[in-house]
Amino acid sequence: MRLKRAVRFGARLPVLFYRHYRNLDRPLVTCTISTLEKDDSRLAAELSRRDGRRRDTGYTAAFEQEFAGRNGSRFAFSFASARSALSAAIAAVGLDPGDEVLVPGYTCVVVANAFTFAGMTPVFADIELETFGLDAGQMEGRITPRTRAVLLQHLYGLVCRDYEKILAIAGKHGLKVIEDCAQATGAEFRGVKIGNRGDAAIYSSEQSKIINTIQGGLAVTNDNAIADRLREFQNTRPYPADDLVRRQLANVRLHYLQYESPHRWLVSSPAEALLGKQRLESTTEDELRGRRPPLYGQRMAPAVAALGLNQLRKMERFNEKRRQNSSRWDRWCDGHGFGRATVIPGSRPVFLRYPVLVTPEMKSEREWARRELGVEAGVWFVSNLHPSALPVSGCGNADIAVRQCINLPTLGIS
Numbered sequence: 001m002r003l004k005r006a007v008r009f010g011a012r013l014p015v016l017f018y019r020h021y022r023n024l025d026r027p028l029v030t031c032t033i034s035t036l037e038k039d040d041s042r043l044a045a046e047l048s049r050r051d052g053r054r055r056d057t058g059y060t061a062a063f064e065q066e067f068a069g070r071n072g073s074r075f076a077f078s079f080a081s082a083r084s085a086l087s088a089a090i091a092a093v094g095l096d097p098g099d100e101v102l103v104p105g106y107t108c109v110v111v112a113n114a115f116t117f118a119g120m121t122p123v124f125a126d127i128e129l130e131t132f133g134l135d136a137g138q139m140e141g142r143i144t145p146r147t148r149a150v151l152l153q154h155l156y157g158l159v160c161r162d163y164e165k166i167l168a169i170a171g172k173h174g175l176k177v178i179e180d181c182a183q184a185t186g187a188e189f190r191g192v193k194i195g196n197r198g199d200a201a202i203y204s205s206e207q208s209k210i211i212n213t214i215q216g217g218l219a220v221t222n223d224n225a226i227a228d229r230l231r232e233f234q235n236t237r238p239y240p241a242d243d244l245v246r247r248q249l250a251n252v253r254l255h256y257l258q259y260e261s262p263h264r265w266l267v268s269s270p271a272e273a274l275l276g277k278q279r280l281e282s283t284t285e286d287e288l289r290g291r292r293p294p295l296y297g298q299r300m301a302p303a304v305a306a307l308g309l310n311q312l313r314k315m316e317r318f319n320e321k322r323r324q325n326s327s328r329w330d331r332w333c334d335g336h337g338f339g340r341a342t343v344i345p346g347s348r349p350v351f352l353r354y355p356v357l358v359t360p361e362m363k364s365e366r367e368w369a370r371r372e373l374g375v376e377a378g379v380w381f382v383s384n385l386h387p388s389a390l391p392v393s394g395c396g397n398a399d400i401a402v403r404q405c406i407n408l409p410t411l412g413i414s
């Protein structure tokens with residue numbers, strides 16, 4: 001009798017496994033799927049074990065050089081995050097306390113924070129609803145005698161619609177331009193990588209960005225004097241403490257096991273039990289309230305640069321995949337009456353995510369995406385200064401995007 005039951009159970013096992021796999025795997029086509037692969041996870045484990053390699057500053061120099069080369073920029077400097085790189089860029093382009101800066105009213109809270117931490121005043125200007133960048137037509141009305149700079153932001157891996165117009169208006173008014181390329185590393189306009197037209201630009205390797213080192217960022221420039229000041233700024237910053245570095249390395253392994261591994265349906269829970277306590281948050285409570293956190297503004301640890309170097313080598317392959325996969329969402333938009341993501345003439349986007357303006361109901365309740373598309377719909381941005389509740393007024397299009405812009409993943413689908 002018992003044998004018979006065991007045989008029957010055994011026969012059912014493939015079915016149970018299939019159900020388990022299907023149910024677990026489908027919802028895991030999430031926005032968290034990134035560019036981490038087995039070799040990145042292995043590298044993180046090895047760096048964690050070997051103190052000498054973890055502290056080898058040769059990686060930092062190699063990463064910066066490789067990034068600058070691939071980006072077509074003369075100089076690149078690495079930091080613990082793009083927000084820290086932005087703080088460096090603010091100092092390096094010569095902005096001072098009391099200066100005003102034009103910032104799109106649809107950005108990350110850490111972007112606005114970098115300016116307020118420097119004693120500056122961000123003046124928010126509205127965006128356009130095609131690429132969700134700053135609307136050039138909204139700039140001049142907000143320029144005062146104290147305005148010294150503009151933050152030119154490229155979102156979702158798209159090149160922003162008013163790229164050249166913003167540069168022209170900035171030129172006319174003598175404003176410094178810092179390009180925020182945190183979501184668009186590798187995108188091109190007229191054959192030139194974005195980030196090379198302003199005075200300086202920032203990039204991110206945070207876990208939701210184009211390359212993933214869990215946390216990390218760079219500032220680039222093509223100007224000798226700005227490069228000197230970026231270098232000086234970087235040299236005055238401490239390296240993160242070793243326990244934090246090892247924690248970040250553990251996060252690489254955790255991320256891989258939970259979101260990228262082909263066995264994630266099986267290993268996700270054990271990984272959580274083993275490494276979950278070390279999970280790093282990208283933005284602290286202080287930052288959400290607009291306050292400077294204690295460890296703000298460090299430089300990049302050599303071990304993180306080693307991971308960055310490994311990630312850079314696969315960036316173009318993943319960006320090509322993202323571009324190809326975006327056509328699925330083009331077709332979906334066409335078939336459902338939604339506007340396609342806008343690719344401005346002459347641009348080559350990288351589609352970090354595929355933005356779509358849907359109804360407010362579709363943004364607030366996103367079960368339909370799992371059900372109908374088999375993917376998780378992302379919510380960048382949930383607020384004007386994402387993800388904080390800090391208010392921004394007078395940016396009507398930004399408010400529409402906050403209510404209606406979702407984004408669809410471009411990795412892990414086909």
Ligand SMILES: *Cc1c(COP(=O)(O)O)cnc(C)c1O
Binds near residue numbers: 080
């Ligand atoms: C993520 C992001 C940043 C900040 O990057 P970190 O590396 O997390 O500091 C800045 N700007 C934009 C548009 C971003 O998406």
